Amino acid sequence: xxxxxxxxxxxxxxxxxxxxxxxxxxxxxxxxxxxxxxxxxxxxxxxxxxxxxxxxxxxxxxxxxxxxxxxxxxxxxxxxxxxxxxxxxxxxxxxxxxxxxxxxxxxxxxxxxxxxxxxxxxxxxxxxxxxxxxxxxxxxxxxxxxxxxxxxxxxxxxxxxxxxxxxxxxxxxxxxxxxxxxxxxxxxxxxxxxxxxxxxxxxxxxxxxxxxxxxxxxxxxxxxxxxxxxxxxxxxxxxxxxxxxxxxxxxxxxxxxxxxxxxxxxxxxxxxxxxxxxxxxxxxxxxxxxxxxxxxxxxxxxxxxxxxxxxxxxxxxxxxxxxxxxxxxxxxxxxxxxxxxxxxxxxxxxxxxxxxxxxxxxxxxxxxxxxxxxxxxxxxxxxxxxxxxxxxxxxxxxxxxxxxxxxxxxxxxxxxxxxxxxxxxxxxxxx
Numbered sequence: 001x002x003x004x005x006x007x008x009x010x011x012x013x014x015x016x017x018x019x020x021x022x023x024x025x026x027x028x029x030x031x032x033x034x035x036x037x038x039x040x041x042x043x044x045x046x047x048x049x050x051x052x053x054x055x056x057x058x059x060x061x062x063x064x065x066x067x068x069x070x071x072x073x074x075x076x077x078x079x080x081x082x083x084x085x086x087x088x089x090x091x092x093x094x095x096x097x098x099x100x101x102x103x104x105x106x107x108x109x110x111x112x113x114x115x116x117x118x119x120x121x122x123x124x125x126x127x128x129x130x131x132x133x134x135x136x137x138x139x140x141x142x143x144x145x146x147x148x149x150x151x152x153x154x155x156x157x158x159x160x161x162x163x164x165x166x167x168x169x170x171x172x173x174x175x176x177x178x179x180x181x182x183x184x185x186x187x188x189x190x191x192x193x194x195x196x197x198x199x200x201x202x203x204x205x206x207x208x209x210x211x212x213x214x215x216x217x218x219x220x221x222x223x224x225x226x227x228x229x230x231x232x233x234x235x236x237x238x239x240x241x242x243x244x245x246x247x248x249x250x251x252x253x254x255x256x257x258x259x260x261x262x263x264x265x266x267x268x269x270x271x272x273x274x275x276x277x278x279x280x281x282x283x284x285x286x287x288x289x290x291x292x293x294x295x296x297x298x299x300x301x302x303x304x305x306x307x308x309x310x311x312x313x314x315x316x317x318x319x320x321x322x323x324x325x326x327x328x329x330x331x332x333x334x335x336x337x338x339x340x341x342x343x344x345x346x347x348x349x350x351x352x353x354x355x356x357x358x359x360x361x362x363x364x365x366x367x368x369x370x371x372x373x374x375x376x377x378x379x380x381x382x383x384x385x386x387x388x389x390x391x392x393x394x395x396x397x398x399x400x401x402x403x404x405x406x407x408x409x410x411x412x413x414x415x416x417x418x419x420x421x422x423x424x425x426x427x428x429x430x431x
Contacts (some may be wrong), residue, residue, distance in 0.1 A: 012076045014061040015407030015420060016399075019429050021080055023378060024053065026430065027132055036124045037098070048098075050084045051091045056371045057083075062399050065352050066091050079409060081416070092354055095367070099359040107192040113185040114156075115193065116359045117200065121366040122180055126208050128370060132377045134177055137209025141174045143234065144334050145198060145217050147190050148341045150365075155356050158186035167358060169365070170194065172201040176340055177376060178369045180204060183362045190220035195229045202233035214238065214319075216334045222316065224277045231318070238331045241276065241290060241314040250274070251292065251312060260325045262332075267293045268310075269324035276316065291315045291327045340372075347395040348372050385428045 012018075024030065030049035037048045046054075057077050058068050066088040069077070077085045098121070102114040129135040151166040160166055168188050172180040180201035184193075198221075202212065215234040217226075222242045230237045241247065250272055257268040274290040294310040315331050322330070345351040348368040353361040376391075379398055383389040388401045406421040420426045 009408060010075075010079060011406050011408050011421075012079045013406055014073075014076050014403050015405040015418070015422075015426075016403035017057055017061055017077065018080050018407065018418060018431060019382075019426065020060050020378060020403070021053065021057070021083060022429075022431050023381065024056075024374065025082070029128055029131060029374070032127055032131055033124065036127060037120060040094075046084055046086050046090065046094070048094070051086055051094050052367055053083070054086055054091055055367065056374070059348055059368070059371060059395070060375075060399070061403055062396075064349060066354055081409070095363050096355065096360050098363045099357075100362070102359050105188075105193045107189060113188040113192065114358065115185070115188070116183040116362045118181075118362055118366055119204075121363065121370075122204055123208075125366065125370050125373065126179060126204060126210070129177060129179065129373055130208065132374070134373065134377060135174065135179075135208075135210055138211070140211040140213040140235070142214045142216065143172060143174055143179075143202075143205075143212045145170065145172045145201065145215070145221065146334075146338075147171075147184070147194075147220060148338070149186065150345075150350060150353075152353055152361075154353065154358070154361065156358050158188075160186040167361075170197045171341075171369075172198075173340055174205075174210075177373050178340065178344075179210075181362075181366050181369055183358050183365070185358075191223050191226065194221060195223075195225040198226060198229045199233075202229070206233065214330075216331060218334070222276075227277070227316070236319045237317060238319070238327065239316045240331070241316045243312070243314075244276075247274070247276075247290070247314065250290075254292075257294070258324065262293075262325060262328055265295065267295050267328075269293045269328065271324055274316070288316050288318060289320055291317060291324050293324070293328055343394065344369065344372055348375075382429070385425055388424070 030053060033049040033052055034047050040047060054069060055066060058066060058073060061073055063073060070088050074085055077083060100116060100118050102116045105113050105115050147168055147170045149160045149162050149164060149166050149168055151164045153165060157165045157167060160168055166186045167183055168186045169181060169183045171178055182197050212234045214236045215230045216238045219240040219242050221239050227239060254270055254272060257270050260267055260269050270292050272290040272292060273287050275287050292312060292314045294312045297309050297311050315327055317327060319327060348371055350365060350368060354364055355361045375395060379389060379393060380391050382402060383391050386402060408419045410417050410419055418431060
């Protein structure tokens with residue numbers, strides 16, 4: 001018969017959280033949070049940084065909602081030095097106080113929608129990215145923008161074009177790091193008010209000294225006002241072009257097709273000088289380069305515009321130096337934006353928004369967007385010391401290989417020592 005021996009020693013199975021919090025504190029991220037969000041009332045037990053760190057800690061230890069801090073994590077997180085641990089009601093209650101009012105937006109056909117933006121939290125995100133040197137003032141970066149459906153059954157969610165109920169926010173990223181976010185009604189047309197969203201995103205970056213080299217967007221951004229805004233803030237733009245009768249006529253007479261191989265597939269490509277907005281006076285004289293690729297569809301169904309069995313894709317750009325292949329390969333890399341949404345949904349709680357209203361959920365979404373950026377920074381540091389870690393790992397693998405390690409704080413010779421029950425090189429990290 002096997003004997004069971006119990007012990008009252010407090011062993012924290014999530015010992016890696018000590019290092020996570022240590023690096024966050026050493027980078028003065030918590031001070032930045034309180035400086036930019038302001039102080040709470042004198043009688044408040046927790047600061048904004050305490051509560052935001054609490055929520056981040058939930059996800060860094062494998063939780064997927066604020067309530068996990070009550071049910072599973074409170075006692076373990078409380079062993080981390082200089083960490084005040086609140087309950088879920090306190091965390092979420094304070095988050096609600098950070099909400100901003102929704103704004104009404106009217107589309108060109110007279111329909112009214114609600115949107116929500118949070119300038120303070122977006123600025124906080126940029127400040128933190130600069131603080132941890134992911135972004136550097138004066139440098140040029142490539143900018144991606146997309147609108148993605150966030151399915152949710154919240155009371156103010158609307159039916160989206162994907163036939164699901166949810167929100168339809170816009171998000172900008174640089175090198176895969178989210179840099180700007182605005183929430184929008186789920187039934188809002190992708191182009192409605194998008195130029196203003198982009199202008200706010202570009203402006204906050206510009207105000208922080210972040211310059212844009214190339215901007216890359218899908219066909220949902222193919223309109224005069226959006227292209228005009230992108231041109232104003234970017235050296236180069238790459239936007240998927242919508243099909244039209246005028247464009248199809250140009251493709252029918254084009255003869256200078258060149259064969260290229262892209263990702264082991266054969267395409268025919270060409271460049272056309274194109275004026276997509278010549279009906280608009282302010283852009284009437286601006287000619288763009290249209291990079292077109294085509295491939296056989298493999299069936300007998302003909303294209304409705306060109307009357308052939310070729311599939312056409314076009315990219316509107318002012319880049320006249322790159323080859324057609326280089327333009328297409330660069331544009332195709334924008335698929336990483338969808339991967340970022342998947343990471344935010346599944347690793348950082350976006351799929352489980354805690355509140356009933358859009359403006360409250362915007363607070364949660366941006367706070368967790370910042371957590372994702374901090375995670376990118378942390379794993380890039382830790383992976384240099386731990387061979388078992390790679391910079392591209394999702395958070396689940398990171399938790400298993402780094403965060404889950406038994407530790408115990410003990411006093412020795414008048415100072416605290418973290419005893420780590422592992423042969424992994426935790427001693428190489430700062431505490």
